[in-house]
Amino acid sequence: MTNSQSLGNTMPEKFHWHVLQDFINKYGWTRGAELGVRWGQTSLYLLENCPRLKLIGVDLMKKQPSNLGPGKETYQKWPWDQYEAAVSKIEDDFQNRFKMYRMRMSQAAQMVADESLDFVFIDGDHSTDGVSCDIRCWAPKVKPEGMITGHDINLDSVRAAVDWFFVDKWDTEGQRWNWIWWGWKKDMIESGPCDEC
Numbered sequence: 001m002t003n004s005q006s007l008g009n010t011m012p013e014k015f016h017w018h019v020l021q022d023f024i025n026k027y028g029w030t031r032g033a034e035l036g037v038r039w040g041q042t043s044l045y046l047l048e049n050c051p052r053l054k055l056i057g058v059d060l061m062k063k064q065p066s067n068l069g070p071g072k073e074t075y076q077k078w079p080w081d082q083y084e085a086a087v088s089k090i091e092d093d094f095q096n097r098f099k100m101y102r103m104r105m106s107q108a109a110q111m112v113a114d115e116s117l118d119f120v121f122i123d124g125d126h127s128t129d130g131v132s133c134d135i136r137c138w139a140p141k142v143k144p145e146g147m148i149t150g151h152d153i154n155l156d157s158v159r160a161a162v163d164w165f166f167v168d169k170w171d172t173e174g175q176r177w178n179w180i181w182w183g184w185k186k187d188m189i190e191s192g193p194c195d196e197c
């Protein structure tokens, strides 16, 4: 499949958490991060189905009323009390394997050692600046042979950032699996530090 093709809104054969699970099993990964947790649907699936995985979750877990502009989301209508309860339960149930940071992605990156992760899954602020900032702040946390992956490549704003960092080196196959994208860190352009955050 080329970058310009898609299969529209048909129900995917796999969701992004299945694709991540396949990678984790295939490469024997044990360390990863999910940027943008919401109520923990993806984190929970991975923790339940990948027993050797230790996962970092990052999410502000609150409304962001000032998050305005193209591709931005304020999360004003989301039921944060329910989401918080669900994420707290995952923390309780997986105390030794799940570490949650309730803060901005850029702040949380400072808590994580460089080149310590097998993969990072980016699913937070879907604006071009937001995805770019997350790639810049979190790519250094990934091992040289590791993977940068994320969600919603169907959005032009996400696609612009991914195209910029990976040019034509990101894998388009995930477009049919609920719009996951991925690329290898070694195939990224030299990005330099983030000056947006």
Ligand SMILES: C[S@@+](CC[C@H](N)C(=O)[O-])C[C@H]1O[C@@H](n2cnc3c(N)ncnc32)[C@H](O)[C@@H]1O
Pocket (backbone or CB within 6 Å): 034, 035, 036, 037, 038, 039, 040, 041, 042, 058, 059, 060, 061, 062, 075, 103, 104, 105, 106, 123, 124, 125
């Ligand atoms: C699309 S949801 C994540 C969905 C989740 N990955 C899943 O698979 O179910 C995006 C999340 O990113 C969080 N978020 C957006 N921008 C953020 C930022 N700059 N720092 C921390 N969290 C952020 C929001 O609070 C929201 O919960």
